[in-house]
Amino acid sequence: MSEKKDESAEGAGPPPEPRRGSTRRALLIGGAAAGLGAAVLARDQLGRLWWRLPGVVKKREEGAVDAPGAQWTAASGANWRRADRPSDYAIDRVVIHVVQGGYATALKVFKDPGHGAATHYVIRKDGHVAQMIRELDVAYHAGDREMNERSVGIEHEGFVDKKASFTDAMYASSARLTAGICERYDIPVDREHIIGHVEVDGTDHTDPGPHWDWDRYLRLVRRARDRPARSGASATPS
């Protein structure tokens, strides 16, 4: 990447024969600009210039959620990486996970900086939805960098070998959530784009397991997509 260090980048052109003092000042200004350039490059590597884009600051209000009805509770910053999706990475996958534990356990480990992983959302068996990471950002949930960058991860309370983990309320709420994600990023509702963690290349995870009813789930996602008007606040228990 190139940096412009001379002052000619600043204005209409270099002044003719500058005296020594003004040259020095111009160099200082140039130095400051170069310093800014370095800061920009560092940010670029970290966050793809998220802070320069209009609208980004507004979208990062404290406690804001992407899914209507979701309750914000932040994951540890060590378990995700700041990004500006879908501007820097297109989102075209939803990855379905099962906790192998309870809702409270999922929230606890995702808030633990030592855990090294978290999903954007966690769904409780009564259908309550917690959002822990913004969809703008890359969550470490799939065990695969490219998949993390292109996907939204949804964790479901329960165990892969317990069919009773997956309640009607959970299916319905999760399907509304996934329908909203598919709508936001124009993702087709099919098994190529809505996948289980088990289907991520190279994974040794088995979730969501054999009891997760994909046919039912996809049917519910399509139904929620086709009548989006009511998909909001019902995810929050009264």
Ligand SMILES: [Zn+2]
């Ligand atoms: Zn998983």
